[in-house]
Amino acid sequence: MSYTERVIDHYENPRNVGSLDKNDPNVGTGLVGAPSCGDVMKLQIKVNNGVIEEAKFKTFGCGSAIASSSLATEWMKGKSLDEAQKIKNIEIAHYLSLPPVKIHCSVLAEDAIKAAIEDYKSKNKGEMADAA
Amino acid sequence: MTSSKQLYFDYQATTPMDPRALALMLPYFTEKFGNPHSKSHSYGWESEDAIEAARAHIAHLIKADPKEIIFTSGATESNNLAIKGIADFYGDQKRHIITLSTEHKCVLDTCRHLEQKGFEVTYLPVLQNGIVDLDLLKSSIRADTMLVSIMAVNNEIGVIQPIAEIGQICRDRNVFFHTDAAQAFGKIPLDVESMQIDLMSISAHKIYGPKGIGALYVRRKPRIRLNALINGGGQERGMRSGTLPTPLCVGFGEAARLAALEIVDENKRLESFKNYFWETLSAGLKDIYLNGDFNNRIPGNLNISFAYVEGESLLMGLKDIALSSGSACTSSSLEPSYVLRALGVEEELAHTSLRFGFGRFTTLEEVEFLAKRVIEVVEKLREMSPLWEMAQEGIDLKSIEWAGH
Structure with a gap:
């Protein structure tokens, strides 16, 4: 499998590897994929005033999966939840020049973004309703 | 990178050529270029002699007679020739083949091909350590079983199957026994007599020989009959026509000789x-x-x-x-x-x-x-x-x- 420089860079120097406290009300956690399929992504965001101030990931998967999730955390940081919600798998795939057989890695990253945002929102349902 | x-x-996957084997091959590309099947001049005789010496080295490593060694393009062709050749020749008498679910793709794919032609194939599971269950093998042999094809050494996990025991079971039940020995030849002791093997597929490039050549051992006593996949001038006892590639045969033979020594x-x-x-x-x-x-x-x-x-x-x-x-x-x-x-x-x-x-x-x-x-x-x-x-x-x-x- 030949990879582009961007995939290799994210694999060798992954951005934002780590974990946030999943019990913190300001943290949203997304866990997607399955070990039997060969890739699992855990993506976490810490939200302050509707803005993602921290994003962390851990990924079990191939180089493309690691690069996709690393890139996703980088793109999410500093964005509002609404902006982050709009990140599309095709943008990740395009930026990393993923080959067709690896497109599912970018799909998984988009799923992880959505799952983390969803988790944050469900934890903070009451507050969000108050703010509205 | x-x-x-x-x-x-x-x-x-493959091995680099042993330089000693390569050195012996080189003259057969240039000055010793004769067609080994040319019977009327010294160019042909020289090539034929070299090929027969190579054949003897290969036979020696599995305790076979050199006449029982058929050169092919590699183990994939040997597996095809063994399984399809047997099925084609004996297919009007018996219709059932037994193999392992962990065989190399070229054995599995050949068996699938035969299933489409109306043969029945049993794909035996293996035990957790990768070894065949001999009792299951015994109970899977039927009156119409013509062939058991079980590899000697697995390419992915390296386990060695109990070849002698399988040979005995097959001989007792009057079933032909073929083994894909691409990963075993030159690596473990093999003896077609004591192990009662009827057909054995061999590859050169797994034992520091050249790519593009292999062999099929085909027992002569009692004689095993095969229908050829490739027809032509009747070389290799009619089982594999086509001019033999002298340099590849020579390199293969030397690789086998070195394997026996080392x-x-x-x-x-x-x-x-x-x-x-x-x-x-x-x-x-x-x-x-x-x-x-x-x-x-x-x-x-x-x-x-x-x-x-x-x-x-x-x-x-x-x-x-x-x-x-x-x-x-x-x-x-x-x-x-x-x-x-x-x-x-x-x-x-x-x-x-x-x-x-x-x-x-x-x-x-x-x-x-x-x-x-x-x-x-x-x-x-x-x-x-x-x-x-x-x-x-x-x-x-x-x-x-x-x-x-």
Whole structure:
């Protein structure tokens, strides 16, 4: 499998590897994929005033999966939840020049973004309703 | 990144040629170019003599008669010729074939082809250590079973099947026994008489010979009949027409001669590498699993699962090392290895496996470097793995409802 420089860079120097406290009300956690399929992504965001101030990931998967999730955390940081919600798998795939057989890695990253945002929102349902 | 800088640990895929075998081949490309089938002049005789000497070296290594060695283009063709050739010749009497679910693709695909032609094939499962269940084999043989085809050594996990016992069972039940010995020839002692083998597929490039040539051993007493796949001038006792490639035959023969001389010492050396490598990894890493029986294996092959890290990302981290993975992501199908699955290795572990191959030109320094690098990369990737993190927190990964995709 030949990879582009961007995939290799994210694999060798992954951005934002780590974990946030999943019990913190300001943290949203997304866990997607399955070990039997060969890739699992855990993506976490810490939200302050509707803005993602921290994003962390851990990924079990191939180089493309690691690069996709690393890139996703980088793109999410500093964005509002609404902006982050709009990140599309095709943008990740395009930026990393993923080959067709690896497109599912970018799909998984988009799923992880959505799952983390969803988790944050469900934890903070009451507050969000108050703010509205 | 130039591939030539990578350290080579993929000896099951292929081997570099032994320079001694290559040196013997070269004159047969140029001054000794005669067609070995030309009977009317010295060019032809010279080539024929060289080929017959090569044939004798190959026969010697499996205790066969040189007349029983049919040159082919490689083990894939040999497997095709053995299985299709038998089916075609004896198919109006018997219609059933038995093989293993862990055979090489070229045996499995040939069997599928025959199923489409109306033959019945039984694909036997293997035990958890990768070895055939002999009682199951016995009970699977029917009155109309014509052929049992079971490999001698598995290409992915290196386990050695009980060939002599299988030969005895087949002889007792009057069934032909074919073995794909591509990974066994020159690596373990083989004896077609004591092991009662009727047909054996052999490859040259797995034993430091040239690519593009192999052989099929076909028993003469009692005589096994095959219908040829390739028709023509009737070379190779009519079983494989076409002008023999003299240089390839010569290189193959010399590789076999060298293997016979060096097999004992080489296996001792590889055994010490295997033990060193496995002990070093086991001491350095938790949760690693050897796939296939630890003792019934060729020492040059170790297939290991590294729980919680995916095989392809491991390979990417080991970019200075040439290896194969049992993981899905290196194959185009995205399915994890069917051989590992047949052992009952769960899919999540099959995704984490690598095959380490040691051979004639491997040094202890290289194995030490390999062990150090593997431990480093596995540790780095585990730090990045959500599964490792959950396992360390004591979460049972099986208790989680994963969303498959």
